[in-house]
Amino acid sequence: MTAAPEIKGWCPGALRPMLSGDGLVVRIRPPFGSLTPAQAAAIAEAAQTHGNGIIDLSARANLQLRGVTQASHPKLIDDLSAQSLIDPDIETESLRNLIVTPFLDAETAVLAATLTATLTRMPRLPGKFGFALDTGPRPVLTAASADIRVERAADGRLILRPDGLPFGKPITDLAADTLALADWFLASGGVTNGRGRMAALIARGIIPPGCDTAPATPLPQPEPGLHPDGALVALAFGQMQAETLSALAALGHEIRLTPWRMLLLVGATRLPELPGLVTDPADPILRVTACTGAPGCPQALGETRALARSLAARLPEGKSLHVSGCTKGCAHPGVSDLTLVATARGYDLVHGGTAQDTPSHRALMPSAIPDHLPDHTKAPNAPPL
Ligand code: SF4
Known part of the structure; x- marks a missing residue:
């Protein structure tokens, strides 16, 4: 019988890193999800100097430096503090759980400043409780994890929408209304044993x-390529080497983080050609998601990313595959067409579900998995596993 994965109920930060299989994971939450070229260059250098040079872009649009040690952590914090990327204390860092739309206009920038200041006055909320500021003409962050969302109605009015509910309340005062909704969540029994999410309470x-008030119809997730705001470039599995971030910084653009495993190079009018970047929306690697898996995650029961990479080209266009190192499903809590979950005896396969759903096949060895993919992917030119 497989042990249930450990649920920590909190997210790592920079001041409170999390121990993983390859050392400490240090999560940087850049203010408003934005980096200047100097900040990006400094992060890349710090990742190489104090970590193992691997940088993750999280599903909450934060950066994670991996392979940091207890000895190198203090110096890393010093270097990041010099770039104004570190909060004054752990509590402030934990509260600043905010995703801002990367398509940031002048009004959204003002709202982001107001909301960031408001978060410091929040009551004590569960560690994973988060906020999304999604105030372009139409929402783009609906698939990103958040509990309280600021969006626009079709007529342009701002609304405050509790996650899990298709309607929101028109905003009269962003700070006061957000605090009131957080208070309501606590008073309504949203927290049990220190944990709880808005959607679960609504359910x-x-x-x-x-x-x-309904929000405007959400936009589909953008694809890599040129956009009115700049160039969107994707990262396989949301991971890059420090050298890639360093090269991006040298291009001189502001870099905005997104929850879509993509970076927005603000104002860029050409797609950069750099190793480690995915710029073709048809690239099969974009059809697969995979968590860190073994050996990087101590809870993993199997390898994930090499397997996902080997299967990517066998997936038909429009189909999605999630390879998870355990049933926790960190990389993609939502539904995928196919989900492979590592177990002590091979991989379980779930059709049209999540890593926690009942599999249709159990204990598959990697060599047997292609037989369970849709028939037309078994093309003669499909790469061998
Ligand atoms: S889903 Fe992946 S990253 Fe998350 S705990 Fe399991 S093995 Fe680790």
């Missing part, structure tokens, strides 16, 4: 008053 039929 119990507990609804805040005044939520009667």
Whole structure:
């Protein structure tokens, strides 16, 4: 029988890193999800000097430096502090759990400053409780993890939408209304044993008053390529080497982090050609997601990324595959067409579900997995496993 994965109930930060299989994971939450070229260059250098040079872009649009040691952590914090990337204390860092739309206009920048200041006054919320500021004309962050969302209605009004509810409440005062909704969440029984999410409370039929306004129709997730705001470049599995970030910094653009395993180079009018970047939206690697897996994650029961990479080209266009090192499903909590979950006896396969759903096949060896992919992917030119 497989042991259930450990649920920590909190996210790592820079001041409170998390121990993983390859050392400490140090999560940097750049203010408003934005980096100047100097900040990006400094992070790349710090990742090489104090970590193992591997940088993850998280599903909450943060950067994670891997392979940091207890000895190198203090110096890393010094170097990041010099770039204004470190909060004054762990509590402030934990509270600043905010994703801002990468398509940042002037009004959103003002709202982001207001909301960031408001977060310092929040009541004590569960560690994973987060906020999304998604105030372009149409939402783009609906698939990103957040509990309280600021969006626009079709007529342009700002609304505050509790995650899990299709309607929000028109905002009269962003700070006061956000604090009131957080207070309502706590008072309504949203937290048990220090944990809880807004969508779970809503699913119990507990609804805040005044939520009667639908958001504008969300936009589909953008693809890599040129956009009105700049160039969107993707990272396989949301991971890059420090050299890639260093080369991006040298291009001189502001870099905005997204929850889509992509970086936005603000104002860029050409796609950079750099090793480690995916710029073709048809690249099969974009059809697969995979967590760190073994050996990087101590909870993993199997390797994930090499397997996902080997299967990517066998997936038909439009199909998605998630390879997870255990049932926790960190890389993709949502539904995929196919999900492979590592177990002590091979990989379990779930069709149309998540890593926690009941598999249709159990204990598959990697060589047997292609037989379970859709038939037309077994093309003669499909790469060998
Ligand atoms: S899903 Fe992957 S990264 Fe998350 S705990 Fe399991 S093995 Fe580790």
